[in-house]
Amino acid sequence: MGKKAVLIGALDTKGEEFRFVKNTIEACGHATLIIDTGVIGDPLFQPDVPADEVAAAGGSSLEELRRGNDRGTAVAVMTRGAAKIAAELEREGVIGGAFGMGGTAGTTVASAALQALPIGIPKLLVSTVASGNTRPYVGVKDIMMMYSVVDIAGINKLSRRILSNAAYALAGMIRETGKEEEAVDDRTTLGITMFGVTTPCATRVREALEKKGYDLLVFHATGTGGMAMEELIKAGYIKGVADITTTELADELVGGIFSAGPNRLEAAGQSGIPQVVSIGALDMVNFGPPETVPDKFKDRVFYQHNPTTTLMRTTVDENRVLGRILAGKLNESAAPTVVVFPKGGVSLLDVTAKPFEGIEERQALYEEIRQHLKADIPLIEMEQDINDPAVADMISDQLLKLLEHSKEG
CATH class of the missing domain: 3.40.50.12030 (Uncharacterised protein family UPF0261, NC domain)
Known part of the structure; x- marks a missing residue:
């Protein structure tokens, strides 16, 4: 099995949508790795990297964030944690491509993780704010943003099509190890x-x-x-x-x-x-x-x-x-x-x-x-x-x- 598609997002509020994308990518033959950034409640399904690990990487704990009940603080901590974990996974050679989705908070957290990855690794972000000013989310990295059109709230006739397109796009960009190796280019x-x-x-x-x-x-x-x-x-x-x-x-x-x-x-x-x-x-x-x-x-x-x-x-x-x-x-x-x-x-x-x-x-x-x-x-x-x-x-x-x-x- 080659490198994995890493999915980053809140499985407490967007679990259904992330499970749909996960299943679609896996049906294309790619393994997935799920990073949960949800703080409010329990994940809809079990992630590979649970939210408490993300919070710890961000300098806090899930219990402390829930006790504080401050959305801004929680987003800041999970943003730092997600970026740190994504960078570590990249150093370990795990990431074949990365995916995130959400509203303003989910986009903020996921985009930080995607920006932590080197240019060249496929990065795709489905967002409710992708039709506005995307500079804070894209930065100077090759992040593709797809406008969700409707809010990311359940699988319906329209969201199913949009999320399918996103999943297929990421799957198509991920190269399996050993396939289509790039020609060596030693030019300065x-x-x-x-x-x-x-x-x-x-x-x-x-x-x-x-x-x-x-x-x-x-x-x-x-x-x-x-x-x-x-x-x-x-x-x-x-x-x-x-x-x-x-x-x-x-x-x-x-x-x-x-x-x-x-x-x-x-x-x-x-x-x-x-x-x-x-x-x-x-x-x-x-x-x-x-x-x-x-x-x-x-x-x-x-x-x-x-x-x-x-x-x-x-x-x-x-x-x-x-x-x-x-x-x-x-x-x-x-x-x-x-x-x-x-x-x-x-x-x-x-x-x-x-x-x-x-x-x-x-x-x-x-x-x-x-x-x-x-x-x-x-x-x-x-x-x-x-x-x-x-x-x-x-x-x-x-x-x-x-x-x-x-x-x-």
């Missing part, structure tokens, strides 16, 4: 950041590096993209970075929707891997539809990228701050680092006669980077804009040199 993996407005540059860099035998992962710089890349750097998966599109720094500074958090642009430096950094799309801050843009920005320069994405031009003052932020982060780096500054424009919109053309803004950004960047970090100035082939070639050439030097070292 590199990361690239890209936006629509830096696509020509990122594409040319990717193609150049692929021709040299490298495996390229391209991350869309939408907040979660930058976070995912940095997570994979910390995990040792990525060995070098062409950080072309650092736009997430602007969203973090100004309050846009594509922030990657305060630690963006730090993982490569902390991990000591080669990085070539540029200033792609620092001309913009991202918002949703026009009506979602805060009133305080009403007098700014905007560009409607599409019906759901409104771009706002960064100011001279914001670019000064961004230059200091970028330089400061790179100054802390323990990695071989090069900065490439395209003085002709930082995106497809920041060039002559385009909506975000900003000579003063670029100059402010450049001056702050030049003034604050450590002298031992090369700052390569180019007259072209970021999407000019010469800039892409400079980025790929510089990264290749850093990678070769790190091999020799």
Whole structure:
């Protein structure tokens, strides 16, 4: 028997539904392992990992949670416990795929367990909140969320179909040990950041590096993209970075929707891997539809990228701050680092006669980077804009040199 499908959820309130999914997956030929996260009552059927073990892993006990009768505390404890147990099972090589389902509480607990698993292990979450903001539940992991449409409350004509689809989907993703072994790929993996407005540059860099035998992962710089890349750097998966599109720094500074958090642009430096950094799309801050843009920005320069994405031009003052932020982060780096500054424009919109053309803004950004960047970090100035082939070639050439030097070292 191969690895198991691990099911995570409350068997006191969702026992019937979990038993249905369990039986469906087992009918497909996969063994299951059930983790019970229920606190209120007894499980409908016997789990492999009982709720008291989950509570203990979360730093409490089932008796204490029941005695306290506080839902928030119980959810927090079971969330920690489920994540800890899932990570331990993964280290033991047990998990072939993982499944969770529930409302807001069940989704919170199960998603923490799924996020504790490495990228690549199949993860599926059936949830009543899957049609809303799923970022807190998905994070930077490859979690599939399926909207339950109706509440998860019994097996009926509709829920039977939805849960069957979910169970079959997970079963189809799980590979039995010894079957369809992946071809060995010993290429060095590199990361690239890209936006629509830096696509020509990122594409040319990717193609150049692929021709040299490298495996390229391209991350869309939408907040979660930058976070995912940095997570994979910390995990040792990525060995070098062409950080072309650092736009997430602007969203973090100004309050846009594509922030990657305060630690963006730090993982490569902390991990000591080669990085070539540029200033792609620092001309913009991202918002949703026009009506979602805060009133305080009403007098700014905007560009409607599409019906759901409104771009706002960064100011001279914001670019000064961004230059200091970028330089400061790179100054802390323990990695071989090069900065490439395209003085002709930082995106497809920041060039002559385009909506975000900003000579003063670029100059402010450049001056702050030049003034604050450590002298031992090369700052390569180019007259072209970021999407000019010469800039892409400079980025790929510089990264290749850093990678070769790190091999020799």
